Amino acid sequence: xxxxxxxxxxxxxxxxxxxxxxxxxxxxxxxxxxxxxxxxxxxxxxxxxxxxxxxxxxxxxxxxxxxxxxxxxxxxxxxxxxxxxxxxxxxxxxxxxxxxxxxxxxxxxxxxxxxxxxxxxxxxxxxxxxxxxxxxxxxxxxxxxxxxxxxxxxxxxxxxxxxxxxxxxxxxxxxxxxxxxxxxxxxxxxxxxxxxxxxxxxxxxxxxxxxxxxxxxxxxxxxxxxxxxxxxxxxxxxxxxxxxxxxxxxxxxxxxxxxxxxxxxxxxxxxxxxxxxxxxxxxxxxxxxxxxxxxxxxxxxxxxxxxxxxxxxxxxxxxxxxxxxxxxxxxxxxxxxxxxxxxxxxxxxxxxxxxxxxxxxxxxxxxxxxxxxxxxxxxxxxxxxxxxxxxxxxxxxxxxxxxxxxxxxxxxxxxxxxxxxxxxxxxxxxxxxxxxxxxxxxxxxxxxxxxxxxxxxxxxxxxxxxxxxxxxxxxxxxxxxxxxxxxxxxxxxxxxxxxxxxxxxxxxxxxxxxxxxxxxxxxxxxxxxxxxxxxxxxxxxxxxxxxxxxxxxxxxxxxxxxxxxxxxxx
Numbered sequence: 023x024x025x026x027x028x029x030x031x032x033x034x035x036x037x038x039x040x041x042x043x044x045x046x047x048x049x050x051x052x053x054x055x056x057x058x059x060x061x062x063x064x065x066x067x068x069x070x071x072x073x074x075x076x077x078x079x080x081x082x083x084x085x086x087x088x089x090x091x092x093x094x095x096x097x098x099x100x101x102x103x104x105x106x107x108x109x110x111x112x113x114x115x116x117x118x119x120x121x122x123x124x125x126x127x128x129x130x131x132x133x134x135x136x137x138x139x140x141x142x143x144x145x146x147x148x149x150x151x152x153x154x155x156x157x158x159x160x161x162x163x164x165x166x167x168x169x170x171x172x173x174x175x176x177x178x179x180x181x182x183x184x185x186x187x188x189x190x191x192x193x194x195x196x197x198x199x200x201x202x203x204x205x206x207x208x209x210x211x212x213x214x215x216x217x218x219x220x221x222x223x224x225x226x227x228x229x230x231x232x233x234x235x236x237x238x239x240x241x242x243x244x245x246x247x248x249x250x251x252x253x254x255x256x257x258x259x260x261x262x263x264x265x266x267x268x269x270x271x272x273x274x275x276x277x278x279x280x281x282x283x284x285x286x287x288x289x290x291x292x293x294x295x296x297x298x299x300x301x302x303x304x305x306x307x308x309x310x311x312x313x314x315x316x317x318x319x320x321x322x323x324x325x326x327x328x329x330x331x332x333x334x335x336x337x338x339x340x341x342x343x344x345x346x347x348x349x350x351x352x353x354x355x356x357x358x359x360x361x362x363x364x365x366x367x368x369x370x371x372x373x374x375x376x377x378x379x380x381x382x383x384x385x386x387x388x389x390x391x392x393x394x395x396x397x398x399x400x401x402x403x404x405x406x407x408x409x410x411x412x413x414x415x416x417x418x419x420x421x422x423x424x425x426x427x428x429x430x431x432x433x434x435x436x437x438x439x440x441x442x443x444x445x446x447x448x449x450x451x452x453x454x455x456x457x458x459x460x461x462x463x464x465x466x467x468x469x470x471x472x473x474x475x476x477x478x479x480x481x482x483x484x485x486x487x488x489x490x491x492x493x494x495x496x497x498x499x500x501x502x503x504x505x506x507x508x509x510x511x512x513x514x515x516x517x518x519x520x521x522x523x524x525x526x527x528x529x530x531x532x533x534x535x536x537x538x539x540x541x542x543x544x545x546x547x548x549x550x551x552x553x554x555x556x557x558x559x560x561x562x563x564x565x566x567x568x569x570x571x572x573x574x575x576x577x578x579x580x581x582x583x584x585x586x587x588x589x590x591x592x
Contacts, residue, residue, distance in 0.1 A: 227243055326360060482540060
């Protein structure tokens with residue numbers, strides 16, 4: 023009996039082993055997807071046996087709409103997620119949706135590792151983006167990853183199956199981040215590559231202006247953009263692309279360059295027209311005078327359009343004969359029609375040098391022809407410098423009076439202090455250098471050269487007796503002016519008298535007139551020396567010669583006295 027009872031009833035050790043096996047089985051089942059068999063359909067629930075005598079109930083809606091209409095029958099095998107097992111005799115908590123989600127995660131991880139795209143549906147908008155259903159698994163689609171360019175209305179994309187690229191997955195946290203943009207970029211890159219391969223340099227195609235910038239325009243060539251630089255839009259100067267292009271405009275362009283690696287395409291419009299620089303030398307020979315329109319003004323000159331696509335530069339140095347330090351904008355204005363002369367043509371560099379002043383009379387030549395050397399002129403002092411005066415002349419030219427040509431007798435540094443800006447002065451034309459654009463004037467020459475006049479008349483010569491007016495008394499002598507002339511001279515202390523006791527400058531006064539003998543007269547060096555002592559000695563010799571030969575017995579003093587008296591009577 024005991025033996026039978028032992029066979030019918032398990033021992034304590036057997037029960038413990040069965041219980042432990044049951045717990046192990048439960049641990050394995052819980053949190054896993056397992057296969058089960060539908061044993062019955064009860065109203066809206068499916069009873070499913072997942073083994074180990076454990077059954078659970080799952081709502082039919084988790085199996086899809088077809089399950090309610092008989093799509094799910096007893097005996098069907100299905101996969102479910104075991105959430106919890108109560109005990110060995112209890113009921114299991116099962117979920118078909120979680121099973122589908124676990125299946126999706128497994129498939130998604132495989133595709134994520136393989137870099138494959140997945141299909142999903144955008145079904146809701148959340149903060150910062152959207153939620154996407156990836157066949158049971160919910161993913162996050164950041165707003166920046168929706169499209170290549172920001173889009174305002176996403177509603178057309180909602181609830182439509184479309185491909186996505188998984189950017190990040192974290193199964194433990196249940197996070198999936200996807201991108202629609204990367205799919206579009208990849209597709210676009212493939213499309214661009216195919217288009218670029220079919221493009222050749224020199225090919226003429228049509229495109230639509232997509233965007234306009236300061237430096238050019240982007241043209242859509244049917245899936246790929248090309249850059250039409252502003253310099254390739256027209257042969258003429260284009261200040262801004264919007265002068266000739268608008269967004270949405272259809273244009274015909276030529277492929278200039280194609281980079282197969284970077285997919286950069288350079289386009290041109292002017293290349294479809296003939297080059298106006300061909301035969302440019304025959305159209306605009308050097309020396310030709312033509313009419314043009316000022317298109318642009320810079321610090322260094324002005325650009326003039328001679329015809330569409332042909333521009334020349336008037337350098338600032340070629341704009342005016344007389345306005346040397348003036349901005350070109352003060353001589354010409356934009357859009358102004360001007361007459362210019364062709365100075366130089368360089369077809370290889372596409373440069374034409376033009377001159378504006380060459381179309382006008384050269385004022386230096388005009389002045390030289392009407393004012394030969396020696397002509398007396400009058401003008402206003404325009405400027406005082408350390409080396410002379412600038413005098414304004416007719417024809418808007420200036421002449422210069424050097425310091426050395428201000429006064430015959432005084433140093434230039436002293437004489438220039440007599441003049442101020444705005445003074446009207448007379449001067450004589452000394453020289454005109456047309457090539458260097460210089461006019462040399464002299465103020466001291468207005469009254470003629472007193473030295474030359476004196477030499478010509480013979481009034482002043484070596485040995486002549488002249489009357490001098492004392493201008494200044496100095497310790498070493500007298501500064502004197504020869505009467506009836508502008509010639510200055512200096513009487514040294516030793517030449518004031520033959521008598522040493524009388525060689526004292528202080529015995530003379532300013533304005534006093536004295537007679538002296540000319541001891542030196544050099545027209546080249548403009549030096550005139552006079553001496554009272556020399557005159558006295560000469561008179562003494564003359565008196566001796568005249569009276570000394572008589573036998574009257576007169577003394578030397580008597581002879582000199584008689585000579586002086588005779589001179590006074592004369």
